[in-house]
Amino acid sequence: RARRIAILNQKGGTGKTTTAVNLAAGVAERGHKTLLIDTDAQGNVGVSLGVAGEQTLYHVLVDGKEPAEVAVPVRQHLDVITSDQTLAAAEIWLARQDPAHRSRVMTKRLNLMQVSRRYDYVIVDCGPSLNLLNQNALSYADEVVIPVTCDYLALVGVKQVLRTIKDVERHLHHAVRVAAVLPTFYDGRTRLAREVLETLQGHFKQKCLEPIRANTRLAEAPSHRKSIFEYAPQSHGASDYNRVVDWLVSSNAQQ
Amino acid sequence: RARRIAILNQKGGTGKTTTAVNLAAGVAERGHKTLLIDTDAQGNVGVSLGVAGEQTLYHVLVDGKEPAEVAVPVRQHLDVITSDQTLAAAEIWLARQDPAHRSRVMTKRLNLMQVSRRYDYVIVDCGPSLNLLNQNALSYADEVVIPVTCDYLALVGVKQVLRTIKDVERHLHHAVRVAAVLPTFYDGRTRLAREVLETLQGHFKQKCLEPIRANTRLAEAPSHRKSIFEYAPQSHGASDYNRVVDWLVSSNAQQ
Ligand SMILES: Nc1ncnc2c1ncn2[C@@H]1O[C@H](COP(=O)(O)OP(=O)(O)OP(=O)(O)O)[C@@H](O)[C@H]1O
Numbered sequence: 001r002a003r004r005i006a007i008l009n010q011k012g013g014t015g016k017t018t019t020a021v022n023l024a025a026g027v028a029e030r031g032h033k034t035l036l037i038d039t040d041a042q043g044n045v046g047v048s049l050g051v052a053g054e055q056t057l058y059h060v061l062v063d064g065k066e067p068a069e070v071a072v073p074v075r076q077h078l079d080v081i082t083s084d085q086t087l088a089a090a091e092i093w094l095a096r097q098d099p100a101h102r103s104r105v106m107t108k109r110l111n112l113m114q115v116s117r118r119y120d121y122v123i124v125d126c127g128p129s130l131n132l133l134n135q136n137a138l139s140y141a142d143e144v145v146i147p148v149t150c151d152y153l154a155l156v157g158v159k160q161v162l163r164t165i166k167d168v169e170r171h172l173h174h175a176v177r178v179a180a181v182l183p184t185f186y187d188g189r190t191r192l193a194r195e196v197l198e199t200l201q202g203h204f205k206q207k208c209l210e211p212i213r214a215n216t217r218l219a220e221a222p223s224h225r226k227s228i229f230e231y232a233p234q235s236h237g238a239s240d241y242n243r244v245v246d247w248l249v250s251s252n253a254q255q
Numbered sequence: 256r257a258r259r260i261a262i263l264n265q266k267g268g269t270g271k272t273t274t275a276v277n278l279a280a281g282v283a284e285r286g287h288k289t290l291l292i293d294t295d296a297q298g299n300v301g302v303s304l305g306v307a308g309e310q311t312l313y314h315v316l317v318d319g320k321e322p323a324e325v326a327v328p329v330r331q332h333l334d335v336i337t338s339d340q341t342l343a344a345a346e347i348w349l350a351r352q353d354p355a356h357r358s359r360v361m362t363k364r365l366n367l368m369q370v371s372r373r374y375d376y377v378i379v380d381c382g383p384s385l386n387l388l389n390q391n392a393l394s395y396a397d398e399v400v401i402p403v404t405c406d407y408l409a410l411v412g413v414k415q416v417l418r419t420i421k422d423v424e425r426h427l428h429h430a431v432r433v434a435a436v437l438p439t440f441y442d443g444r445t446r447l448a449r450e451v452l453e454t455l456q457g458h459f460k461q462k463c464l465e466p467i468r469a470n471t472r473l474a475e476a477p478s479h480r481k482s483i484f485e486y487a488p489q490s491h492g493a494s495d496y497n498r499v500v501d502w503l504v505s506s507n508a509q510q
């Protein structure tokens with residue numbers, strides 16, 4: 001019953017964590033019970049919101065611990081399962097499991113533990129990789145949001161993400177749809193950015209959301225352990241991500 | 256006898272590939288025989304220089320193929336070992352090897368194949384991760400260059416890189432030194448960038464190089480399959496990376 005959304009792009013630094021954190025914070029602020037899961041060993045989600053779990057996603061996946069025990073309430077309606085270097089050990093553990101099961105561990109654990117009953121939204125922040133942890137995230141999620149910077153190598157990256165989603169469908173028999181492509185770090189003054197935005201809009205049509213503009217406030221917010229809505233509610237970053245929250249809560253899982 | 260340099264930062268999008276490609280191209284332009292190795296399944300090195308190897312680093316690591324057979328000459332004095340999705344399979348293969356050996360495969364293969372005799376510089380572009388492929392790169396390299404964006408989460412990331420380097424020293428008994436920290440995407444007009452640059456300079460002193468300024472030409476060059484020196488020799492990007500090439504060829508492996 002919860003909407004399961006993965007924030008994915010194996011290209012680095014495309015604004016995945018910034019999107020996951022602010023989307024989750026915004027949705028929770030509107031009263032929807034939200035679980036935010038960090039699958040990246042860098043652990044930037046916890047850093048950005050000022051929290052470190054005593055246990056991490058490692059303990060859920062490998063030790064089978066209950067999310068209720070591992071998740072940390074960080075805001076009203078917002079719980080977080082944090083990450084740290086233990087996720088690197090989780091990746092190796094996954095690689096050593098039976099190939100038929102190693103991409104489905106997250107789904108098994110979270111389904112068993114009835115996470116879907118306790119939350120309206122489960123948002124999964126993925127690290128810059130197409131590793132087994134992220135394949136687990138893709139096998140668990142029903143929808144994917146792909147943050148994309150507006151440059152050439154980013155376009156190369158998007159193709160790979162789409163291919164991976166198709167692979168997951170084919171090999172793991174799990175349908176996950178691209179809910180949206182979100183252009184990030186957008187600077188309308190540079191021609192390359194405008195060209196890449198046009199390319200994304202031409203390819204993804206209405207799935208290509210209005211871009212998130214480059215805005216220093218978004219980069220400053222984590223140093224204050226705040227969402228953009230808490231840190232700089234009048235900024236472009238806040239209004240741009242508010243628009244994405246609007247889109248998310250008004251869309252539904254199937255469209 | 257070749258200098259072995261890894262370009263490493265598990266944080267995504269910090270300019271690793273842009274640095275690896277332009278450093279290798281610049282050093283080769285000055286007549287030094289250079290091998291550029293892509294360890295990232297995204298394969299951005301080949302894309303940026305307009306080349307795809309028939310075989311990849313996977314075939315060197317897993318199949319034991321000769322670099323001479325796998326490397327592609329892309330410019331005068333510049334050969335490239337490209338990557339693609341096979342590197343994801345290489346990562347899983349590494350995870351399934353004996354823990355005592357799985358971080359040393361690259362060193363074994365490349366030492367056996369006398370790569371050091373054929374080149375003056377071996378530059379290794381790492382993906383955004385601290386996975387086994389990158390631990391192999393760290394165990395092979397003697398020096399590390401760490402490109403860092405000028406924002407808060409980047410500082411969090413640098414600490415992790417330093418910790419990983421210490422772990423490699425302690426567990427794999429291989430000394431690799433931080434040759435330089437290279438601030439990237441620098442925009443002197445934003446206060447956060449200036450503050451982060453000061454923090455990096457305060458911590459790393461003379462190891463902190465002059466920053467690479469944000470410059471659209473650097474983002475455009477890969478779409479033309481050119482180094483910045485070929486694409487826009489008069490740009491800030493070209494002069495900034497030229498300065499890094501100067502630093503590299505005038506420094507030596509031990510200082
Ligand atoms: N629109 C924006 N304008 C300015 N800075 C931004 C913007 N979005 C994100 N940032 C900052 O840029 C950096 C990279 O963003 P972020 O960490 O969210 O990307 P990521 O895709 O999660 O990176 P990784 O691939 O390492 O996980 C962070 O320091 C973040 O605070």
Ligand SMILES: Nc1ncnc2c1ncn2[C@@H]1O[C@H](COP(=O)(O)OP(=O)(O)OP(=O)(O)O)[C@@H](O)[C@H]1O
Nearest residue numbers: 012151153267268269270271272273383469470474
């Ligand atoms: N100084 C710069 N100014 C403007 N654009 C840049 C600069 N350096 C790199 N870029 C562009 O920014 C994007 C990210 O850079 P790059 O791919 O080199 O980072 P990376 O650290 O290798 O990323 P990843 O973590 O995904 O491997 C690329 O499209 C690149 O062309």
Ligand SMILES: [Mg+2]
Nearest residue numbers: 016017044127
């Ligand atoms: Mg992130």
Ligand SMILES: [Mg+2]
Nearest residue numbers: 271272299382
């Ligand atoms: Mg790269």
